[in-house]
Amino acid sequence: MSEGEARAVASPMRVIGLTGGIASGKSTVAALFDGAGIPVVDADKVAREVVAPGRPAHAAVVQAFGTEILRDDGSIDRPKLGRAVFADASARAKLNAITHPHIRAEIAVRLRNLSRQGTTLAVVDVPLLYETGDPSAYDEVIVVYVDEQTQLERLMARDGLDRVEAERRITAQLPLSQKATLADRVIDNSGTMEQTRAQVREILSIWRARAICGG
Numbered sequence: 001m002s003e004g005e006a007r008a009v010a011s012p013m014r015v016i017g018l019t020g021g022i023a024s025g026k027s028t029v030a031a032l033f034d035g036a037g038i039p040v041v042d043a044d045k046v047a048r049e050v051v052a053p054g055r056p057a058h059a060a061v062v063q064a065f066g067t068e069i070l071r072d073d074g075s076i077d078r079p080k081l082g083r084a085v086f087a088d089a090s091a092r093a094k095l096n097a098i099t100h101p102h103i104r105a106e107i108a109v110r111l112r113n114l115s116r117q118g119t120t121l122a123v124v125d126v127p128l129l130y131e132t133g134d135p136s137a138y139d140e141v142i143v144v145y146v147d148e149q150t151q152l153e154r155l156m157a158r159d160g161l162d163r164v165e166a167e168r169r170i171t172a173q174l175p176l177s178q179k180a181t182l183a184d185r186v187i188d189n190s191g192t193m194e195q196t197r198a199q200v201r202e203i204l205s206i207w208r209a210r211a212i213c214g215g
Contacts, residue, residue: 013115015122017137019129020144021176022169023155025189025196029144030125032200039119041110043103043126050102051076057102064094086169096132121207130174130182142203143183145176146190 018033018040020026027044034040050057053074061076062069069081085092107124114122126133135141146154148170155166180186187199 013111013119013122014139015111015124015137016139017129017133017135017141018123018125018144019127019133019141019179019183020189021146021151021173021179022127023151023158024144024146024176025154026125026127026144028193029142029187029189029196029200030123032197033123033204036200036204038121038123039114040123040125041107041114043107043124046103046106046110047099048078050099050106055102057099060098061095064098065091086172089172092172096128100132128173130179135182140184141182142185142187143176143179144187144189145180146188148176150190151176 018026018030020029027042030040030042049055051061052058058076061081065081065084069077069084071077081095085095111122111124124138129135129138129141151170152163152166155161155169156163159166161169185203187196187203189196
């Protein structure tokens with residue numbers, strides 16, 4: 001099922017795509033929307049679930065990348081797999097080709113369930129929306145932006161990476177400056193947490209004025 005189909009099954013629910021870049025603070029913004037009572041479907045969490053032992057994507061990933069990516073309990077060692085695919089564009093493409101159909105199908109199921117429950121607005125947190133997704137499948141796309149230096153410093157601090165590895169991971173994605181030009185809305189997360197909260201509150205007030213979310 002495509003993202004367009006995922007959007008269609010959720011109609012008339014309004015679906016917002018939330019994206020950004022590694023270490024941009026997208027998860028923080030998603031948590032703010034969730035705290036405001038807007039359901040958030042986290043594509044990263046879905047991605048972890050679809051490769052769990054016993055799920056179809058698990059066997060396919062192991063077949064493609066070998067048993068050396070497994071932990072002792074049979075689960076996929078995501079940091080180890082991540083190091084391999086961030087260093088090799090063809091490996092990333094192979095992993096995406098295996099996992100993304102499963103991820104999209106599961107997101108579609110969750111959106112359909114939310115719509116059936118009468119939800120009028122939902123956010124889908126999609127890290128690689130512009131790289132591998134379909135922005136047109138969403139009613140609106142929000143990009144969480146930080147400047148390049150802030151992104152680099154936060155990633156190094158968060159994941160304990162050296163500068164070379166952090167830069168490799170950042171350059172594996174489209175630049176945030178480019179994503180910002182493509183988005184319907186931009187949340188600048190380069191400043192303080194309160195500044196980010198204020199931007200989220202402003203978006204919520206716009207949505208509420210349009211009667212597409214409660215609260």
